[in-house]
Amino acid sequence: MEKGMYTYKYPHAALTADCVVFGFDGWSLKVLLIQRAKGPYESFWAFPGGFMEMEETTEECARRELCEETGLVVSGLRLFGVFSDVGRDPRERVVSVGYYALAKEVEVEGGDDAAQAQWWEIDRVPPMAFDHRTMLRQALRQMRRDIHFEPVGFELLGERFTLGEVQRLYESVLGVRFDRRNFCKKMLQTGVLKAAEAEASVGEGEGKEWPVGRRGRLYCFDREGYEHMKGGFRLEF
Amino acid sequence: MEKGMYTYKYPHAALTADCVVFGFDGWSLKVLLIQRAKGPYESFWAFPGGFMEMEETTEECARRELCEETGLVVSGLRLFGVFSDVGRDPRERVVSVGYYALAKEVEVEGGDDAAQAQWWEIDRVPPMAFDHRTMLRQALRQMRRDIHFEPVGFELLGERFTLGEVQRLYESVLGVRFDRRNFCKKMLQTGVLKAAEAEASVGEGEGKEWPVGRRGRLYCFDREGYEHMKGGFRLEF
DNA sequence: TCAAAAGTGTTCGCATTACACCCATGG
DNA sequence: CCATGGGTGTAATGCGAACACTTTTGA
Numbered sequence: 001m002e003k004g005m006y007t008y009k010y011p012h013a014a015l016t017a018d019c020v021v022f023g024f025d026g027w028s029l030k031v032l033l034i035q036r037a038k039g040p041y042e043s044f045w046a047f048p049g050g051f052m053e054m055e056e057t058t059e060e061c062a063r064r065e066l067c068e069e070t071g072l073v074v075s076g077l078r079l080f081g082v083f084s085d086v087g088r089d090p091r092e093r094v095v096s097v098g099y100y101a102l103a104k105e106v107e108v109e110g111g112d113d114a115a116q117a118q119w120w121e122i123d124r125v126p127p128m129a130f131d132h133r134t135m136l137r138q139a140l141r142q143m144r145r146d147i148h149f150e151p152v153g154f155e156l157l158g159e160r161f162t163l164g165e166v167q168r169l170y171e172s173v174l175g176v177r178f179d180r181r182n183f184c185k186k187m188l189q190t191g192v193l194k195a196a197e198a199e200a201s202v203g204e205g206e207g208k209e210w211p212v213g214r215r216g217r218l219y220c221f222d223r224e225g226y227e228h229m230k231g232g233f234r235l236e237f
Numbered sequence: 238m239e240k241g242m243y244t245y246k247y248p249h250a251a252l253t254a255d256c257v258v259f260g261f262d263g264w265s266l267k268v269l270l271i272q273r274a275k276g277p278y279e280s281f282w283a284f285p286g287g288f289m290e291m292e293e294t295t296e297e298c299a300r301r302e303l304c305e306e307t308g309l310v311v312s313g314l315r316l317f318g319v320f321s322d323v324g325r326d327p328r329e330r331v332v333s334v335g336y337y338a339l340a341k342e343v344e345v346e347g348g349d350d351a352a353q354a355q356w357w358e359i360d361r362v363p364p365m366a367f368d369h370r371t372m373l374r375q376a377l378r379q380m381r382r383d384i385h386f387e388p389v390g391f392e393l394l395g396e397r398f399t400l401g402e403v404q405r406l407y408e409s410v411l412g413v414r415f416d417r418r419n420f421c422k423k424m425l426q427t428g429v430l431k432a433a434e435a436e437a438s439v440g441e442g443e444g445k446e447w448p449v450g451r452r453g454r455l456y457c458f459d460r461e462g463y464e465h466m467k468g469g470f471r472l473e474f
Numbered sequence: 475t476c477a478a479a480a481g482t483g484t485t486c487g488c489a490t491t492a493c494a495c496c497c498a499t500g501g
Numbered sequence: 502c503c504a505t506g507g508g509t510g511t512a513a514t515g516c517g518a519a520c521a522c523t524t525t526t527g528a
Contacts, residue, residue, distance in 0.1 A: 418483080422483095
């Protein structure tokens with residue numbers, strides 16, 4: 001960072017991008033927060049994010065900050081809101097662009113400005129900095145809407161998964177319960193899943209932790225199938 | 238506007254809000270553009286919008302600029318995108334927040350920076366400034382998505398309207414045709430419409446221009462009905 | 475009286491729903 | 502052998518899709 005001063009004829013607000021990352025551990029929906037190490041709201045929890053640099057887009061900024069602060073690399077970022085209330089940051093006028101992402105829940109650790117990074121149950125989040133509580137509500141609402149039309153949920157799962165996992169995922173995200181038979185039927189007939197090929201290598205375990213009971217058949221996301229069923233992806237239930 | 242200089246320790250992008258206003262004249266979907274009177278892209282067409290001031294939110298900014306440049310006052314503004322590509326404005330680094338709105342098509346006239354303001358058929362827009370062509374595509378996509386779930390379309394109509402008008406509206410917006418009987422059936426059973434009370438005053442005309450043929454029954458939007466049918470608003474067809 | 479738009483009801487097929495039993499696995 | 506979760510089919514119902522004729526009105 002250089003130390004020079006930047007001057008403008010008119011006042012400029014600062015721009016930040018924040019990243020609401022949802023995760024899924026197989027049973028419940030989580031959200032990734034960092035604990036602020038300094039500045040306003042020190043020790044409060046917040047979404048990874050930070051000030052946009054001049055040679056990046058807001059989306060690139062969100063991705064970069066997420067990586068710097070948690071080590072996480074995500075694929076899809078989706079805009080869910082712009083937060084521009086005048087007093088929302090005590091330091092200066094700050095406008096934040098909010099993105100959300102979905103990720104398989106993995107170990108994360110703090111870096112940078114973050115004392116630590118941690119997954120929190122979606123409905124048991126700690127006190128949050130700035131207007132981040134509001135942001136969470138909006139991100140969640142947007143994501144719940146999107147998941148009906150885009151097979152966005154699969155980003156929360158591993159490469160291979162069982163129908164049971166998919167069902168638990170949708171149930172966690174939407175907060176409802178489905179009939180297992182109807183769920184499988186519908187999910188399969190959307191054509192976005194294909195049976196995962198029997199693993200040639202190990203032929204076993206694969207690191208999956210099976211709970212108890214019969215093992216589910218493994219599927220994986222079928223991008224082909226999704227592409228040319230143009231828009232027919234509707235998960236209503 | 239004061240003339241002072243504003244200095245910051247780090248470079249700040251400028252922030253603007255732009256407003257994509259869709260209109261409906263009873264037959265086709267339009268979009269409101271202004272012709273730029275100066276600056277880069279002079280004489281090109283663009284969306285109403287401009288730089289955010291320090292004591293307003295981005296949404297308030299969009300509303301203010303829209304009014305200053307076209308005289309239009311709209312109710313609902315909906316975020317549809319943030320545009321932050323590095324080179325999108327030749328003057329300086331500018332990040333634009335895009336909102337869309339729906340309005341009954343009325344006479345508009347330019348003001349301010351705008352040489353003139355004019356409604357354009359949605360698929361016959363003139364050359365546009367900056368990345369506004371891209372913005373239009375995104376705004377349209379977002380609006381088409383929203384209209385399925387929120388009775389957003391009625392903002393495009395007057396206080397009272399016929400089912401035929403509603404149907405033409407949906408057909409224009411979505412670019413499809415519906416069976417009239419099925420459309421009426423479904424639209425009525427959503428419960429968001431109620432019969433407009435027979436006008437006590439004039440008892441006639443009311444300024445509506447009837448084309449030819451039988452006159453349709455008049456309805457109006459029923460906010461009550463919409464509120465407590467929580468989420469059941471789905472226009473799939 | 476003709477053209478244009480509005481109003482209305484039925485049938486068919488598919489998709490959603492509800493529902494129960496057996497199988498595989500690990501403890 | 503028992504608890505847990507996986508896998509599967511059928512019957513009833515509801516909703517969307519298709520479809521034609523009559524009425525009103527202005528020209």
